[in-house]
Amino acid sequence: MTPAARIACLDLDTFFVSVERLLDPTLVGVPVVVGGRRGDRGVVTSCSYEVRPLGVHSGMSLLEAARLAPEAAFVPTRHDTYGAHAARVKAILEQWCPVVRTASIDEFYLDFAGCERMYSRREDRSDDATIERTVREMRAAIQVETGLPASVGIAAAKAVAKMASGRAKPAGVVMVPAGAERAFAGPLPVRKLPGIGPVAEKVLVAAGIRTLGELVLVADGSGPIAGMAAHLRESLKPSGPLPDRDRPAFREHDEAAEGSLSNERTFFAALGREDLVCDALRSLVERVTWRLRRRGGTARTVTVKIRYDDFSTFTRGRSGPPTNAERDVLALASSLLRGAWDGRRRVRLLGVQLANLSAAPADGEPAQLPLFPPRPRAGVAIDAVRERFGYEAIRLGVASR
């Protein structure tokens, strides 16, 4: 069977902005920047199409964005809010396609292989036409049912579908028929290829390679540029079946026993005092272990991250017996912090990561020895309140500073 363009990549347009507009209709039709209030330290996480021509883009500091777009409305990011909207989108996609995978909060891959017959109509002149028409109908259904605009790329290869979804924005559909991959990708800047970031781009541009059409011609061989060319050629080939499951971070809570969990914080003013650094560490441990318990898992590895004023960054980690107890993690994190911080330099950022996750033994099941000490009753009560009303419903004395 010849490979065909059956992989669709659906990307929600300016997702956070779109959700904020659903929740606050006064934002409709006005330029919007999501990421924080004017003057906050932080960066743009999403911005509306009105401000793009002014030079605003995600990742830019809010100060710069405010200078470029003085008229824009600035709204803080509400991470707890967006997941439910993404879940509604996914539920609709599953009515249209048997294979739907979540790649990120605003991005889904679908595999329509084998669906041509079911969706075929007399006016369709080919299987490709059937799929493209179906995807257009699906895209419109998402918009009508959720109020969220989306763009879709369709191709035989995931990476090509992804690049095509970029070309489909806003609110469009672009299909790249099998065999047309090189013609489609050739004119695009190298940065558009998934896997080419700022560092790789710099290397390529320094070598005079600006487009994927130039990169694809680089011969096989050793060295970073030949490696990137090989990566590109591989990316243009038809993809195999999509992975069995969603990425770990986007699975349901009770099956999320893989991947890692982390919380980190950049301080408005870098911290120099030891007691404040320790308080911050405690607060991070409290939050990240709560998330771990909520998804019913344990972690074997704890890593502390520290960034100084000059942006130099260090991590120190250690593995041990699995735990989800705040006390255990705090003890380990504190000792790692002592190894990572000289106690003199000012600390700009502190982070705690939990990794090597696995599912915690079910309730009532005898754990081997005291690896899973019963949670103190106060801790259980705090978790319960947070489960109902959200993490911020309870601020513990020292952590609320």
Place this chain on the structure above:
DNA sequence: TCTGGGGTCCTAGGACCC
């Protein structure tokens, strides 16, 4: 462009084991 916060994946050296 003075740079947030949540992730994944890859590399590379050393320990350790058979």
Place this chain on the structure above:
DNA sequence: TCTGGGGTCCTAGGACCC
């Protein structure tokens, strides 16, 4: 004893993605 090769785990750092 001076010494092979493969596999896996641990740790630190970095590129990349949204």
